[in-house]
Structures are given as structure tokens and as C-alpha cells.
Amino acid sequence: MAEIVLERLAHAYAPGAPYALKPLQLTWRNGGTYALLGPSGCGKSTMLNIISGLLRPSEGRVLFDGRDVTALDTGVRNIAQVFQVPVIYKSMTVGENLGFPLVCRGAPAAKIKARVEAVAERLGLAPILSKPANALTADLKQLVSLGRGLVREDVAAILLDEPLTVIDPQLKFDLRRILKEINEEFRLTMVLVTHDQTEALTFAEEIVVMNHGEVVQMGSPTELFERPETEHVGWFIGSPAMNFLPALLEKDRIIVPGTDLSVAAPAALPQGNLKIGFRPEHATLSPMAGDLEGKVTRIWFEGADEVLGIDWNAHRVKVRVSGTSPARIGEAVSIAVPTNRLCVFLDGRRLHLG
């Protein structure tokens, strides 16, 4: 169990190659649950492999509880990692798999036996301890991988690199619950890599959103939802994504021309491409003249909610309404958005307005 600090960390796979991971500064609290969220190729695995020591960063340092481990080997760091494709020792039984990290560390046999039994009990693997690990299904293999981390009571962190990708949806749900419970029980630092936002939002206390090798924003699910730092986050988090409309500076206000959407402009506003964004959840259908008028072109049913696709000036604005809305396709509607729910983006980055 450790606090992990990535200090001015950056990585390029070859000298002179573009950064796979751009310089960043991050702290992972001891016992926290984190999700690394981002599209494919954005550097998530690169970051995990640097933390676990499979990769030496080309710049910066990795600190565990203040101790510089950048040059230390994987084994010494005492990290557990679960990969996307289940990796298990095929020639061993489930029990031997679970005990292997302790065997490697030269623990006494009695201790190994006790730990393996405890972990197997916790993960529900007890009945199959003596089975060959090779015969297990993918989800059980992932549980065994996780168990290999848990047998070490002093494991610094458990890194999960898209461990649920190959798992059936129902079992996925169970595994996610188990992960969450394990975290609460053992207060282990856990980092889950995923490109599924639901997975990230339900698992983590804090989410690190990455794009093109860069950490775009780190924050709680609410923060990411309410105050996305970039257009990318607004677009990536939330379903459906945030609405973005082109905006202009007019006198002292930023407005979307042709609508009543407007925000007071800050004193010194640099030149650039302005957009106003708002969440589909924050807009409401307004019977009276609202901020924006458009025509309903699509309706998606989402359980208790409905999402309306409203066309306005060649843009499609989405609005989430609970229950069944009276709106019909082809009908003109008017929507309202509270001013404090509007976010302004300048060249893709959110402006911090008073």
C-alpha cells in the first residue's frame, strides 16, 4: 500500500520519437480508486507499465511513499497488474498460481498456505484451488490474476489494464463489484484502465482522463461531469455527450447567435474559437419561449428517460428528459438552460468564469 507520485513523468518509446506520454504530474493517494480513461492509443498502458516497472520512463521519476523507485525492478516494487488478456501460469493449479508471488519472495510454506486459502475464500476460488489454472474461464482467470496481487499483504498497488474487456457483460458487473469490495476491505490503491466511461464512473473515486498522451483532467466523476476542463472531456464523459454550439463575443457577453444562450464574458478574453457547451441533462423543454428553438428529429428511449435530438442550424442538440416527453418528431420545441450550467470553451479549453 503506497502513495504513488508521478513526478514530471514523460515517455517516448525511442529517442527523438514523439511522446507516447507527455510530461505530467500526478499523485495517487494510498487506498484510492482511480480510473484511467481515454481512447485507444492515448498512453494508458504506457503509464501503467511505467508504474509497474515494465518500462523505464524516458523522463521524470516515480515515487512510492516518497521513495524513488524509477530505477527499481518490477519485482522489488511489489506491484500487481491484471492485463486485458488473462495471463496465468498454465502449468500450475489455481492454488499454486495464487501462491506463486509468495513462493518467489521466499515466504514460509505455512504462511503461503494460509494466505492462499484466505484470498481464495475471499474471491470464491476456494472450491477450485487444486484445479489446473489452464482449464478456467476468462473471468476466473482474471480473478486468479487479481488474487496473485491480494496474497501479498503489502502490495503497493493493483493496476488493472482493461481487465474486463474479454469478460461477459453479466460477469463484468460481478467482477466490478468484487473489485470495489476488495478496495473497501483492504484499502488498496487501485488503478483501472478502461475506455468505457460507465466502468470508470462506477468504479473510481477519481478519474484521470487522457487524450493523445496527455492528462487532460483529473477529478471526481461529478467534477468531470459538471466542469469538464476541455471539450474532449465534455464529449467523452456523459451519455449522450455534452452539446457544443459555436459562440461569439458580442460587447461584454459571449453568445450563441440566433439563441438566447449567453454568458458574461471575462474582462480580458484572448482571441480564439469560442464554443458554449451544456449537458443534455441540464437542458429542459420549456413551454414558453426558451433559449433555443429547434425541430425534434429523433427520440431515443433510455429506460426511464428519453433523449431528444433537436436540430438547430445544422447542429443537433440533445436533451435528456425524464419520463415520456410530449414532444413528437417533426415538432418545433423550445429549450431552456440555466446560465450557471453553461460552459464556455476557448480553443477547446474551458474558460473559468468568476
Added chain:
Amino acid sequence: MRTFYLSLKYLAVVLWSAFVIFPFLWMLSTSFKTANAVTAGAKWLPWVQFEPSLAGWQSLFGGVGGINIVKPYLNSGIVTLSGSAIALVLGTLAAYGLSRFTFKAGPLGNGDITFFFISQRIMPPIVLAIPFFLMLRFLGLLDTLPGLILIYVAMLMPIAVWVMVDFFNSVPRGLDEMAWMDGCAPVTTFVRVILPNAVPGLVVAAMFCVIFGWNDFFFAFTMTFTEVQLLPVSIVALNSSVTPWWSLSAAAIVSVAPLAVLAFVVERFLSRGGLAGAVR
């Protein structure tokens, strides 16, 4: 209808087996013949068509005009098994290195090193005969078992490297990384995690080594004079101006026997699922 197809299948299998087994049966029957029976045409039922004789077999064990193959047989066994074992150990280690680590020698990389090993087997063995001869003479190992074992290691290791590099490449790297993360030292990783996964590869490599080693005539012939004789060389010594088909047949049977047993065992192992699950 199903039985019809089944009988067709069986018929095909029986025909094929006959095709394969026939030469062996012919060899067996020839080994009990005498000169007259051999030249008298296609006769192969002993007692009915010809009077069986043990002359062919006796000539393998010190009979008149024959040799004694017991010593060469043992020699061949020792040289083949020790040569294969050493080649397999060295070759497997080299292959693991070539599969997992990056080597650079100027513009040359891992692939070139692997090819260098294989290239040893591409050139005709005669190219190597003189250097090998001089080296063994320098070491004083000409006409000795250790000398032959050295040569066989050199000849068999490329095979082991070749088979095993390919095999290790199919064992996912993630397995090594997992073991490192679990705190396993590199050597332990190799022995306890990777090797158990490589058993089918080892079996195949061992089989190739043993076959090539056992069948080698060229080096067995060029690196020995009088002290040490290997089986293929001693069999050639059986030959004379009148080809003794009977003793040659007997010799062929005894020299093919261990390989037949090996093939049987390996086939059993591989079909029993020795390969299953080894590769993802």
C-alpha cells in the same frame, strides 16, 4: 449408409497401413533369408516359401563374415543422447535469449543471429569436415566419444535453437512480465514459468535432434578411425562385393527400431494433448 462410409474409411486406413508396413515386413522376411532365397524371386513366407536362416542376424553379433554391432550400437546411443541433451540445453537457453532480449551487432539483430544458427545446416557437411577434423586433432579428441559428442552438439544445436526460438515466440511475453511482477528472478522465471509451457516444443526439438544425430553417417565416418565406431559406419562395414541383403536387412531393422519407438511415444504425447493449451 453410415456403416458404408465407415467401412470405406477403414478400408482406406488398412490400405495405407499396408503400404507403410509392407517394406518393413519385407525387410523382416529378408533378414531371415539366405542368398538363394533372396535371388529366387518374391518369396516371403518363411517355412512355406523358403527355409529361414539366422545367418543374417548372426552376422550382426560376431557371426561368420559379420561384425559385432553391440559396441557401435551403444556408442551411437551415447553420442546421440548426450549430444542431443547438451544441444537441447544450450539451444533452449540461446533460443530464450533470442526470443526475449534484443541483441545488436552493428546492423545485425536477433533474426540474423537465429539465421546464423540455421545456416550451419544449410551448407553441405563436407564444408565443416576439415575444420572439425583439425579442431578435434588439436584437442586430441579424434576417434573418441567426447570428440564425437562435441561435433554432434555443434550439428544439433542449430536445430534446437531453430525449433525453440519459434516456440518461445509463441509463448506470450506477458507471462514473463507477470512473473517478474510477482517477484520472480529471471532465471526462476525461465525455469518455473516458461519452461513448463515449452514442453511440447522441447519434445519436438528433442525428437529432431535424436533423429538427426542417430542417422548421421558423415561425421561418424570422418571423425573416427579404429577406436570408436558408430552404428551407421559399422553397418556399412557389413557390405561386401556380394551384397548381403539378409544381414543388411537385420541391421536396418535394429537401427530403425529406436526411432520407431520414439516416433510412437512422441506421437502419443502430442496427440494426447501435450500441445493443447500450450499455445493460446
